[in-house]
Amino acid sequence: MKKPELLVTPTSVSHIDELAEAGADAIIIGEQRYGLRLAGEFSRSDVAAAVETAHRRGMNVYVAMNALFHNDKVDELADYVAFLAEVGADAIVFGDPAVLLTVRETAPHMKLHWSTETTATNWYACNYWGRKGAKRAVLARELNMDAILEIKAHAEVEIEVQVHGMTCMYQSKRSLIGNYFAYQGKVMEIERKKYEKGMFLYDKERDYKYPIFEDENGTHIMSPNDLCIIDELGDMVEAGIDSFKIDGVLHTADYITEVTKLYRRAIDLCTEDRERYEREKEELLAAVEALQPPHRRIDTGFFFKETIY
Amino acid sequence: MLVKNDRISEIVDGKRVIVKKPELLAPAGNLEKLKIAVHYGADAVFIGGQEYSLRANADNFTIEEIREGVEFANRYGAKVYVTANIYAHNENIPGLDDYLRALEEAGVSGIIVADPLIIETARRVAPRLEVHVSTQQSLTNWKAVQFWKEEGLERVVLAREVSAEEIRQIKENVDIEIEAFIHGAMCSAYSGRCVLSNHMTARDSNRGGCCQSCRWDYDLYQLSDGREIPLFSEGDAPFAMSAKDLNLIRAIPAMIELGVDSLKIEGRMKSIHYVATVVSVYRKVIDAYCADPDHFTIRDEWVRELDKCANRETAPSFFAGFPDHTNHMYGTHSRKPTHEFAGLVLDYDPETGIATIQQRNHFRPGDEVEFFGPEIDNFTQVIETIWDEEGNELDAARHPLQIVKMKVKRPLFPYNMMRKEN
Incomplete structure (x- = not known):
């Protein structure tokens, strides 16, 4: 049975070897100037080093250019795309069509993965971006299992599904943390504090804590729980989903490595010895639970949820 | 280019x-x-x-x-x-x-x-x-x-x-x-890049179900060595987007x-x-x-x-x-408009100067109202007598969509509107 790719997010160049040991097949990296909500910040020289390390370990490297770009960055996209082609990145992850046009003009052989986080919601749209040049679509996190399987059944492109970690609920261009400090009159704290880590919004009514952070792309608000479906991979493996992603944004390198090991085991069992996977999957889930930081629970996201409108 | x-x-x-x-x-x-x-x-x-x-x-x-x-x-x-x-x-x-x-x-x-x-x-x-x-x-x-x-x-x-x-x-x-x-x-x-509503109420924001979670209040904290430190003081309005x-x-x-x-x-x-x-x-x-x-x-x-x-x-x-x-709005996310809609003009009789008006909010004789519309310059007047369709005098227009008549000081046209200050 075809093994889906295990795609993970290193926090630094030195983390890549560990992830290779843990069983990752591919990594996604980048810098916030072009990419959204990354686990680590990779300068150009880091990207070059990461590609070298990953390729030596037999892993693919995808570089995030999935920000929403304003005019001021459009002219520099070509230079970054040319750089990525030169260092041998295996694909560029994009959402903004400006990147698609730039890649066509600058590096037409570069593979493209279409990833807008929230808008890849039907198979037609996935195939549309496929006809425009994408090799892969990264599905929205708000889909349930049935919708994912139906998309895969109709897809003419590779399908990537996030199986673990935080998901983004909201992105604003506005400086919401900085503005709140300014409103409070804490002008001195703004520049020092607004980029700090560990901030969250508390929702009293639901008793949820939503991680929030600001960067060059604006303000991001993340899901209160970590998605985890390590015990529910069977149907997607059978359907031939091409890539399973573990998103490690706002988690530690050690956490990402340990979770990667568990998913490596789950995918191997699921494809090689399905009965054993069924027997052991509860243990794998318990092992993930044991890794969770005290303030982060796990849940199954939208995989088994119905949304109305 | x-x-x-x-x-x-x-x-x-x-x-x-x-x-x-x-x-x-x-x-x-x-x-x-x-x-x-x-x-x-x-x-x-x-x-x-x-x-x-x-x-x-x-x-x-x-x-x-x-x-x-x-x-x-x-x-x-x-x-x-x-x-x-x-x-x-x-x-x-x-x-x-x-x-x-x-x-x-x-x-x-x-x-x-x-x-x-x-x-x-x-x-x-x-x-x-x-x-x-x-x-x-x-x-x-x-x-x-x-x-x-x-x-x-x-x-x-x-x-x-x-x-x-x-x-x-x-x-x-x-x-x-x-x-x-x-x-x-x-x-x-x-x-298109917001799914707060999906997470908080299982309503799909990108298919029309948005529950406007961005209009709610939240408390901003920072996690530091396992402790949750509030980033607001007593008396500050909560964090809002x-x-x-x-x-x-x-x-x-x-x-x-x-x-x-x-x-x-x-x-x-x-x-x-x-x-x-x-x-x-x-x-x-x-x-x-x-x-x-x-x-x-x-x-x-x-x-x-x-x-x-x-x-x-x-x-x-x-x-x-x-x-x-x-x-941004902190503490309060809306306010009352200065005026409210009182009535929609259905007709106006130039002979008598009497307008026929469909009630959209309570009004009564003595209220000061303002008329506006594309054919007229805004004008205000105090409402004198109000009659129902049968010509009976009313102490107020209190029923939604009720049709009433009243004298107005300038000509009006259908679709003109009457509003009053809140």
Whole structure:
């Protein structure tokens, strides 16, 4: 049975070897100037080093250019795309069509993965971006299992599904943390504090804590729980989903490595010895639970949820 | 690679006039609102059908109502666009062909769309419909706009995050119609990139189920060595992401000079009083500027008029630069408009000076009310006697949609409105 790719997010160049040991097949990296909500910040020289390390370990490297770009960055996209082609990145992850046009003009052989986080919601749209040049679509996190399987059944492109970690609920261009400090009159704290880590919004009514952070792309608000479906991979493996992603944004390198090991085991069992996977999957889930930081629970996201409108 | 855009102004008899007058595009949540918007001066309206449109909670139009709306609008030379701007899920695909064909057949001028599924399906099954890219695509740069131009689309609605300067650059680089928001409520997130509602209430924001979680209060904390430290003091309003409403009345001249093709007012959920007030103010601003741009000033009365129906504070948002904290609301996320809608004028008898009015909010003799409408200058008067349809004197008009008669001091026209101060 075809093994889906295990795609993970290193926090630094030195983390890549560990992830290779843990069983990752591919990594996604980048810098916030072009990419959204990354686990680590990779300068150009880091990207070059990461590609070298990953390729030596037999892993693919995808570089995030999935920000929403304003005019001021459009002219520099070509230079970054040319750089990525030169260092041998295996694909560029994009959402903004400006990147698609730039890649066509600058590096037409570069593979493209279409990833807008929230808008890849039907198979037609996935195939549309496929006809425009994408090799892969990264599905929205708000889909349930049935919708994912139906998309895969109709897809003419590779399908990537996030199986673990935080998901983004909201992105604003506005400086919401900085503005709140300014409103409070804490002008001195703004520049020092607004980029700090560990901030969250508390929702009293639901008793949820939503991680929030600001960067060059604006303000991001993340899901209160970590998605985890390590015990529910069977149907997607059978359907031939091409890539399973573990998103490690706002988690530690050690956490990402340990979770990667568990998913490596789950995918191997699921494809090689399905009965054993069924027997052991509860243990794998318990092992993930044991890794969770005290303030982060796990849940199954939208995989088994119905949304109305 | 500059493209030549349409000429915006010309000198006529020694005076500069605007020859490229932008479309004033207004929201219409139902047939009555459509008629009001068109009557008050909108060049085009956007409406939602029963399916594929955000604002699942708006009344929304049946195909029959759309046909009637188009006929009404066409009598005024106005256009009707239909929003079909959801991000569709697989389950929304069946029925789309028939729906788009029905829109085309009903005489709709165009559709406002985000999902490539709907864009391409419209091209295939309803080629006479113009296709406009919705703000849900969050188009923030000229190259993304160029992509949609190359796809053959007629118009793009820009992301609400672009500034005046960015609009100018987009116009310079791409020859495509640009629609930009000038007034109304704002998503504080990039449109299409917010699923708070999905997480908090299992309602799909990108299919019209948005529960406006961005208008709620949250407490901001920082996790430090396992301790949760509040980043607010006693007495501070809680953290909020709630954006003030957009109000670009002072920027209309700039938008016209930039060559923006369509100026859009948000608010399909808003009342006819809101639609009438906002449309008539922007109609006056656009007409006055285009007639004599070099001697134009914004009149205080126009600014005050907008305030009469505003249920939030307003700000210029990204148009003038990067929004600071004064563009947000902390502690309170709405306010009462200064005025409320009291009645809709159905008829006026010039012989007797008596107007027939449909009640929309409680009023009684002695109340001071203001009349406004496209044919008249605003005037206020104190209500004297009110009669019912049979001529019986009433102590108040207290029933919704009740028809009453009263003497007014100046001539009125059907669709004129009566409001009173809150």
